[in-house]
Amino acid sequence: MSDFLPPLPDRMISCQRTLQVPVQMVYRAWTEPQELMRWWGPHGFHNTLIEHHPEPGGAWRFIMHGADGTSYPNECAYVWLETNRRIVWNHLNPPVFQGEALFEEMDKAQTLLTFRMLFHTPANCEAVKKYAVGKNEENLDRLEVVLRELQEK
DSSP states (O other): OOSOOOOOGGGEEEEEEEESSOHHHHHHHHHSHHHHHHHOSSTTOEEEEEEEOOSTTOEEEEEEEOTTSOEEEEEEEEEEEETTTEEEEEEOSSSOEEEEEEEEEEETTEEEEEEEEEOSSHHHHHHHHHHHHHHHHHHHHHHHHHHHHHHHO
16 A cells, blocks of 8 residues: 555545544544543444554554454554644555544634545445444544543543
8 A cells, every 4th residue: 555545535435523622632532542442433332452553654453342242353554643733544454445634723722633534446435435434423423522531631
């Protein structure tokens, strides 16, 4: 997989959310493993972290456990991290995609988060889109809960 995939609309799943916390807090929730594993995945999922090195070339390996007991191993490699601005990673096992999180400071207390999944082909994107659009929104719902808890600390 090349370093960066172009964000072409027919190969991309994207969602945005305005979060009521500073950009530094959102970035922290994406890069600190104890926070990331609390919210990553749709409702009803929990995670077992195997390895997490948020740096270019670093591995992110974990197992997502569904509410029905099914386990989903995930292997990722970080491509790019720009503190408080952007994270890019390659999801290496099926479904293969490049993930991207963009963090835009709206003001000192708000962040616009854009989460994108970029696929090699439109067909790959369409196959995943059937379930990922709603599940990605659930993922961001869970992120908001963790961010509220972090803000209260």
